[in-house]
Amino acid sequence: xxxxxxxxxxxxxxxxxxxxxxxxxxxxxxxxTSASGKAEVGSHIDLTFSGLAxxxxxxxxxxxxxxxxxxxxxxxxxxxxSELLFELEQSDEQVFLTLTHQNSNSTExxxxxxxxxxxxxxxxxxxxxxxxxxxxxxxDIKIHYGD
Amino acid sequence: xxxxxxxxxxxxxxxxxxxxxxxxxxxxxxxxTSASGKAEVGSHIDLTFSGLAxxxxxxxxxxxxxxxxxxxxxxxxxxxxSELLFELEQSDEQVFLTLTHQNSNSTExxxxxxxxxxxxxxxxxxxxxxxxxxxxxxxDIKIHYGD
Numbered sequence: 207x208x209x210x211x212x213x214x215x216x217x218x219x220x221x222x223x224x225x226x227x228x229x230x231x232x233x234x235x236x237x238x239t240s241a242s243g244k245a246e247v248g249s250h251i252d253l254t255f256s257g258l259a260x261x262x263x264x265x266x267x268x269x270x271x272x273x274x275x276x277x278x279x280x281x282x283x284x285x286x287x288s289e290l291l292f293e294l295e296q297s298d299e300q301v302f303l304t305l306t307h308q309n310s311n312s313t314e315x316x317x318x319x320x321x322x323x324x325x326x327x328x329x330x331x332x333x334x335x336x337x338x339x340x341x342x343x344x345x346d347i348k349i350h351y352g353d
Numbered sequence: 354x355x356x357x358x359x360x361x362x363x364x365x366x367x368x369x370x371x372x373x374x375x376x377x378x379x380x381x382x383x384x385x386t387s388a389s390g391k392a393e394v395g396s397h398i399d400l401t402f403s404g405l406a407x408x409x410x411x412x413x414x415x416x417x418x419x420x421x422x423x424x425x426x427x428x429x430x431x432x433x434x435s436e437l438l439f440e441l442e443q444s445d446e447q448v449f450l451t452l453t454h455q456n457s458n459s460t461e462x463x464x465x466x467x468x469x470x471x472x473x474x475x476x477x478x479x480x481x482x483x484x485x486x487x488x489x490x491x492x493d494i495k496i497h498y499g500d
Contacts, residue, residue: 213465215497300498304465318360318451325472329494347476350362351447 208317209308214328215300218335220271223301226331227274227292228265236331236340250279255343261285271296284309284316303328322349355464356455361475362447365482367418370448373478374421374439375412383478383487397426402490408432418443431456431463450475469496 216223226232228245233253238261243251245265253261259282266289267275274292278285291306305328307320326347334340341347363370373379375392380400385408390398392412400408406429413436414422421439425432438453452475454467473494481487488494 210468211465212469213497214469215500217498302497318358321357321468322359322361322472322475325469325496326476328469329473329496349472349476350360350449351364353362 207308207310208312208320209306210317210321210324211304211306212324212328213302213304214325214332215297215302216332216335217300220294220296220301222335223294223303223331224271224274226334228268234342236334237327237342239343245274251276258343259285263290284312284320286311288312303331319349323353354455354457355459355467356453357464357468357471358451358453359471359475360449360451361472361479362444362449363479363482364447367441367443367448369482370441370450370478371418371421373481375415381489383481384474384489386490392421398423405490406432410437431459431467433458435459450478466496470500 226236230241230243233241238253239256240254241251243249245251245268247265247268249265251263251265253263261278262280263276264279265274266277267273272294276290278288288307288309293304295302305324307324309316312320326349330340330342330346373383377388377390380388385400386403387401388398390396392398392415394412394415396412398410398412400410408425409427410423411426412421413424414420419441423437425435435454435456440451442449452471454471456463459467473496477487477489477493
């Protein structure tokens with residue numbers, strides 16, 4: 207099992223940050239090309255990365271403006287059975303968003319990819335909240351040729 | 354002890370990537386505000402982050418176009434005694450640069466900072482090689498308010 211963990215600080219409303227994790231418009235504003243689903247515990251959400259992959263997640267825990275935990279129930283190899291835990295914390299000046307991604311199937315290459323790529327997507331989420339424009343796939347910042 | 358590890362792919366010459374790790378012009382092109390030192394095993398290099406900190410590293414291993422290993426001999430708390438291992442690998446299409454940063458003193462907050470910030474600086478290095486312009490401190494992409 208491997209785990210990556212990252213944190214960004216966002217100057218914005220904690221509700222807006224939480225919504226970016228649990229709505230189709232939110233998730234397609236910083237991460238996936240499109241999103242379709244419903245954020246209820248036990249419900250599924252499909253994230254389409256155009257021309258690349260579809261990831262299906264199940265929401266396994268939701269605490270409004272605090273926690274969103276998703277389990278990948280369908281997707282390419284290293285995503286299978288992986289779990290994303292997003293934790294939000296309001297401080298005086300910003301909202302801290304911490305992501306923990308646990309994988310049971312990942313290789314060293316997968317680990318290096320996630321460890322380097324997640325900050326790019328979390329900063330895309332930050333930019334979406336702060337400036338109105340994120341960089342969802344395929345407009346994400348690439349971390350290697352062919353990414 | 355904590356460890357972070359990241360990898361980026363760079364479309365450029367492996368010598369140019371290596372030089373970015375072992376020359377004053379290189380290190381101040383993507384990371385520090387200014388750099389002063391000499392890349393020889395046992396020699397020191399001072400990296401100044403203007404108005405923030407000075408980090409002094411000792412080169413402990415150098416293999417031309419392959420490996421640069423630096424040990425921090427002076428710097429703020431979490432940097433003390435930490436070690437940076439840069440490994441280069443030429444593939445057909447790009448140069449893969451892998452960084453391992455080991456810390457003996459870091460807290461969870463430090464770990465989260467390094468784990469999220471290193472990709473930003475490694476992509477600054479990539480951009481310096483690919484486009485001629487990196488984002489050394491204080492022009493780095495910030496990961497939280499106050500960063």
